[in-house]
Amino acid sequence: MKMRHGPLRMLPYARPYWKVILAVFLSMMLYSVGVNGRAYLIKPFLEEVIIPAEGLRSIQGLKPNDIDELRKSYSPEQEQRDRERLTALLRKRLLVLIGVALAVVALIPLANFVKEYASFYVVHRMLRDLQCDLCDRFLAMPLSYHNRARKGEILSRLNSDVSKASQSFKLVFGDLAQEPLTLLVGVGAMFYLSWQLTLMIGLALPPLVLLVVRFGRKIRKKSRKRQEKVGAQVSSMIQMFSGIKVVKAFRTEEAESQRFRSLSQSLFQREMKVARTHSLSRSVTELFNNLTYIVFLGVGVYAILNEMLGLTLPVLVAFLGLATTLYRPIKNLSKAYNEVSDAMGGLERVCEVLDLEPDIRDRPDARTLDEIREGIRFENVSFSYDGNQLVLKNIDLTIRKGETVALVGRTGVGKTTLTDLIPRFYDPTEGRILIDGVDLRDYSRDSLLGHIAVVTQEPFLFDTTIEENIRYGRPDATDEEVREAARAAYIHDAIMALPEGYKTRVGDRGARLSGGERQRVTVARAILKNPSILILDEATSSLDAESEKWVKLAVSNLMKGRTTVVIAHRLSTIQNADRIVVLEDGRVSMMGSHEELLHQGGLYRELCELQLRPEDLSPAPREKAEGER
Numbered sequence: 165m166k167m168r169h170g171p172l173r174m175l176p177y178a179r180p181y182w183k184v185i186l187a188v189f190l191s192m193m194l195y196s197v198g199v200n201g202r203a204y205l206i207k208p209f210l211e212e213v214i215i216p217a218e219g220l221r222s223i224q225g226l227k228p229n230d231i232d233e234l235r236k237s238y239s240p241e242q243e244q245r246d247r248e249r250l251t252a253l254l255r256k257r258l259l260v261l262i263g264v265a266l267a268v269v270a271l272i273p274l275a276n277f278v279k280e281y282a283s284f285y286v287v288h289r290m291l292r293d294l295q296c297d298l299c300d301r302f303l304a305m306p307l308s309y310h311n312r313a314r315k316g317e318i319l320s321r322l323n324s325d326v327s328k329a330s331q332s333f334k335l336v337f338g339d340l341a342q343e344p345l346t347l348l349v350g351v352g353a354m355f356y357l358s359w360q361l362t363l364m365i366g367l368a369l370p371p372l373v374l375l376v377v378r379f380g381r382k383i384r385k386k387s388r389k390r391q392e393k394v395g396a397q398v399s400s401m402i403q404m405f406s407g408i409k410v411v412k413a414f415r416t417e418e419a420e421s422q423r424f425r426s427l428s429q430s431l432f433q434r435e436m437k438v439a440r441t442h443s444l445s446r447s448v449t450e451l452f453n454n455l456t457y458i459v460f461l462g463v464g465v466y467a468i469l470n471e472m473l474g475l476t477l478p479v480l481v482a483f484l485g486l487a488t489t490l491y492r493p494i495k496n497l498s499k500a501y502n503e504v505s506d507a508m509g510g511l512e513r514v515c516e517v518l519d520l521e522p523d524i525r526d527r528p529d530a531r532t533l534d535e536i537r538e539g540i541r542f543e544n545v546s547f548s549y550d551g552n553q554l555v556l557k558n559i560d561l562t563i564r565k566g567e568t569v570a571l572v573g574r575t576g577v578g579k580t581t582l583t584d585l586i587p588r589f590y591d592p593t594e595g596r597i598l599i600d601g602v603d604l605r606d607y608s609r610d611s612l613l614g615h616i617a618v619v620t621q622e623p624f625l626f627d628t629t630i631e632e633n634i635r636y637g638r639p640d641a642t643d644e645e646v647r648e649a650a651r652a653a654y655i656h657d658a659i660m661a662l663p664e665g666y667k668t669r670v671g672d673r674g675a676r677l678s679g680g681e682r683q684r685v686t687v688a689r690a691i692l693k694n695p696s697i698l699i700l701d702e703a704t705s706s707l708d709a710e711s712e713k714w715v716k717l718a719v720s721n722l723m724k725g726r727t728t729v730v731i732a733h734r735l736s737t738i739q740n741a742d743r744i745v746v747l748e749d750g751r752v753s754m755m756g757s758h759e760e761l762l763h764q765g766g767l768y769r770e771l772c773e774l775q776l777r778p779e780d781l782s783p784a785p786r787e788k789a790e791g792e793r
């Protein structure tokens with residue numbers, strides 16, 4: 165169960181790179197042989213060269229001094245000859261040993277280069293793959309998820325958490341693999357030198373491991389909390405800067421700055437908590453290591469003095485040399501373990517994303533919607549966002565092919581919600597919606613959405629060129645088609661008047677365009693898509709008369725010949741509709757033409773009187789509207 169959010173979840177991301185990973189491990193193996201070999205070499209140097217050379221200095225080393233007779237017959241010439249022969253022999257041995265030492269030393273940087281470079285490759289490929297995967301997951305999540313999720317939270321998971329998590333890859337293909345290898349080879353060599361001393365090290369190990377694991381657990385918990393704070397901070401930044409105009413207008417810079425400061429402060433405190441545990445852990449293991457070293461030195465010297473354990477000077481020196489070499493892997497290993505624990509905080513949050521249930525999937529036998537023949541029908545549709553309160557109640561509504569239906573109602577009554585059900589941004593809580601008698605859920609989403617264009621209440625543009633924004637409706641459209649759509653949306657001339665024309669970047673959310681221009685660009689986008697079903701949520705923001713006129717013209721071009729559901733705020737749109745549906749308290753309360761409904765009075769008349777200019781309520785408005793066109 166625990167592994168669900170553990171490092172094993174990352175295995176599939178490593179699998180494609182197994183060959184490189186193999187190279188990493190091979191070079192790690194060579195590296196450990198090199199590092200330990202370097203320490204071990206002191207033994208042959210001592211045994212084969214240094215100690216015999218020391219002996220050579222004293223006559224006693226050469227003369228068989230215990231037998232007087234021999235001593236007399238051992239002439240100075242003979243002694244000189246022996247001395248020279250031995251010196252030559254030692255020189256030869258030294259050369260060989262130096263050669264071996266050089267080879268060992270050359271091996272280390274070579275292996276090091278390969279393992280570092282190759283592991284960097286693996287780690288970053290995995291990071292890239294994981295990030296793309298997470299992005300796909302988020303994109304696949306239904307709208308209801310994104311309505312709830314904070315954008316900063318998503319961003320920080322995509323960014324900070326993934327890079328935190330990828331530190332664990334770095335360690336797995338770095339210290340976490342290298343150091344145990346080095347330890348293994350080192351301990352093997354030590355075992356070969358003196359198994360008794362090595363077994364003693366074995367005794368010191370369990371408490372150390374226990375210590376490291378305990379610290380690691382603490383760090384993991386604390387790092388998770390810290391990552392949550394990072395999410396909160398990014399969220400706050402996004403809020404602040406996407407609402408920068410409001411911030412400026414209300415002069416709340418100071419308050420925003422304070423809020424940010426306090427978030428940063430609490431992030432800092434979290435960071436410090438993690439850092440404290442890290443340092444504490446490092447210091448304690450360091451103390452532990454140093455103590456063990458001293459204990460071994462003591463035991464070794466004592467053993468030599470008392471001629472125990474078969475210890476000799478070269479063996480002890482090499483053993484301690486190896487032990488010092490091992491000090492670094494032990495330290496690194498416990499550090500790496502802590503860092504991995506730290507990274508686990510991020511990894512857990514990443515795994516949570518991998519666990520997200522994606523958007524409503526197509527049924528295996530989903531149909532393709534080729535063409536709309538009859539129209540759309542809502543059958544007893546109820547909908548609730550939270551599973552509690554019904555926003556829509558028992559809606560029955562038929563929209564025939566080619567018909568324009570205008571939805572009106574008080575703000576918050578559920579107009580946008582109702583239209584959101586058609587492209588299946590949400591599925592009905594009860595009842596069903598049919599196109600040509602087939603439940604929407606039986607169509608493949610691709611084919612369904614291929615027929616629908618949605619113009620949202622707030623025009624949204626991406627921070628790219630105008631051309632790209634229009635082409636968003638149909639990426640394969642030609643330049644000429646894009647221009648054609650822009651003309652139909654009455655935005656072409658305005659675009660051409662810009663210094664860079666269609667290549668003008670619109671800024672974040674289209675900030676560089678006026679409200680009316682923005683709306684017409686989104687209309688052009690929908691025109692280019694050429695959908696058979698159009699869902700139009702008229703912007704409630706009021707435009708000046710001139711702008712309003714162009715938007716109106718653009719919209720009427722867009723609606724031509726399509727099955728349209730329009731959430732109408734403009735009288736002209738309402739009047740052009742074939743049918744008007746009045747929503748009240750989540751239900752359809754009235755239906756009919758403008759005149760009929762006006763005649764019936766009730767909410768419709770009230771709305772018209774409230775929202776529309778008095779002159780619009782004068783008789784025969786239809787003609788007036790047409791005169792305007």
Ligand SMILES: Nc1ncnc2c1ncn2[C@@H]1O[C@H](COP(=O)(O)OP(=O)(O)OP(=O)(O)O)[C@@H](O)[C@H]1O
Binds near residue numbers: 573574576579582
């Ligand atoms: N994503 C959401 N999650 C939860 N509740 C929501 C969500 N979107 C809207 N609501 C609620 O559902 C109700 C209907 O909202 P909806 O946006 O459909 O109203 P509307 O008729 O389009 O209003 P307006 O004319 O102001 O655009 C409102 O009470 C709103 O608070």
Ligand SMILES: [Mg+2]
Binds near residue numbers: 581
């Ligand atoms: Mg709305």
